[in-house]
Amino acid sequence: MTTGYVYHEVFGWHDTGTSGGVLPSDPAAGVQPFVHFENAETKRRMHELIVVSGLIDRLERIRPRPATEEEILRIHTPEHLERIKAESRLPKGGDAGDGMSPFGKGGYEIAALAAGGVIAAVDAVVSGRVDNAYALVRxxxxHAVAAQGMGFCIFSNLAIAAAHARAVLGVERIGILDWDVHHGNGTQAAFYDDPSVLTISLHQDNVFPPNSGAVTETGTGAGEGYSINVPLPPGTGDGGYLHAMDEVVVPALRRFRPDLILVASGFDAGAMDPLARQMLTSAGYRALTQRLMDVAAEVCDGRIAMSHEGGYSPIYVPFCGLAVVETLAGAEPFTDPLLPVVSGYAGHDLQPNQKAVIDAAAALAARIG
Ligand code: 6DK
Ligand code: ZN
Structure with missing residues (x-):
């Protein structure tokens, strides 16, 4: 198995600042300055574990290149692109659109490299240069939609790469799984009326964006039935996620038969994440990846490209990320020293309130095709 890997040090230089962001410092209200949750640390540490564990020697490095304006404009409005470019020239940078998504001077170039890095991963998978790929981008x-960024996102990296695959590489059908703990609203919106792209989002019920990602959001027009949402209750662990995989994701992909599978890979459903309340372990992420690879082998010659999204535990993201990339590469597992702790938490087995929402989404998956 040849696994492609995209990473660039400059992704760590995307500056989200120490004030502003999710809760701007406000001394009068007792809010002290703090480093933005979406900072370089979790991703840099994941990359360093990939190197130090030796996995890097098994991976085929893929060099990211900036997405072109034409590529970005397949998903975003000219106004959004021009505003990001203009704010990126300012000495203090700007914000992607919602006041919690700051970027520093030169942020446009880094965001374009992130989107282009995912495109490069998709190019490598579709051309057969690699079997699958992981793009560790930032x-x-x-969350980014056509006319604005939001939720720490500037451009819709994975949607831009999917649009490139359809427009340039001749890929007809694409299945997108989003296992970031937040709803993949931007990716969903990009293809909401498009039956050639199936989006499936597993997320914690109503965390971010607010009131987004209900099981009733199923697509529109010709795209009706090709958006699937599984809003899992807080506390969902390995058992609940694997049940969602077995009952919703795998059946949906089997019926849809995509030519390529893309994954929005966040690690904020991990058991130690500060921004959400799910309980995935590195073993859970490993099993999710293996099940996806099994169905990919059945339907699309194993073609999977993953794009990194959120994940805010500096200690645990690297072990979860390593587990995913190791599995893609078919490499021997490196030990996760935290696994005994987090897999010992009660509640990893499927719970009735989890089963109820998974059953509702499974009924949607059964309608495909
Ligand atoms: N607000 C993402 O991980 C981004 O999906 C998630 C953005 C969540 C913001 C909502 C939130 C807080 C938190 C603490 C205090 C105040 C407000 F896009 C990704 F990066 F992938 O948690
Ligand atoms: Zn997230």
């Missing part, structure tokens, strides 16, 4: 992308 800033993330899955």
């Amino acid at each position: 800033p993330p992308g899955h």
Whole structure:
């Protein structure tokens, strides 16, 4: 198995600042300055574990290149692109659109490299240069919509890469799985009326964006039935996620038969994440990846490209990320020293409230095709 890997040090230079962001410092209100949650640390540490564990020697490095304006404009409005470019020239940078998604001077170039890095991963998979690929990019992308960025995202990296695959590489059908703990609203919106792209989002019920990602959001027009949402209750662990995989994701992909599978890969459903309340372990991420690879082998010769999204635990993201990339590469597992702790938490087995929402989404998956 040849696994492609995209990373660039400059992704760590995307500057989200120490004030502003999710809760701007406000001394009068007792809010002290703090480093933005979406900072370089979790991703840099994941890359360093990939190197130090030796996995890097098994990976085929793929050099990211900036997405062109034409590529970005397949998903975003000219106004959004021009505003990001203009704010990126300012000495203090700007914000992608919602006041919690700051970027520093030169942020446009880094965001374009992130989107282009995902395109490069998709190119390598579709051309057969690699069997599958992981793009460890930053800033993330899955919340950005046509006319603005939001939720720490500037451009919709994975949607831009999917649009490139359809327009340039001749890929007809694409299945997108989003396992970031937040709803993949931007990716969903990009293809909401498009039956050639199936989006499936597994997320914690109503965390971010607010009131987004209900099971009733199923697509529109010709795209009706080709958006699937699984809003899992807080506390969902390995058992609940694997049940969602077995009952919703795998059946949906089997029926849809995509030519390529893309993954919005966040690690904020991990058991130690500060921004959400799910309980995935590195073993859970490993099993999710293996099941996806099994169905990919059945339907699309194993073609999978993953794009990194969120994940905010500096200690645990690297072990979860390593587990995913190791599995893609068919490499021997490196030990996760935290696995005994987090897999010992009660509640990893499927719970009735989890089963209820998974059953509702499974009924949607059964309608495809
Ligand atoms: N607000 C993402 O991980 C981004 O999906 C998630 C953005 C969540 C913002 C909502 C939030 C807070 C938190 C703490 C205090 C105040 C407000 F796009 C990705 F990066 F992938 O948690
Ligand atoms: Zn997230």
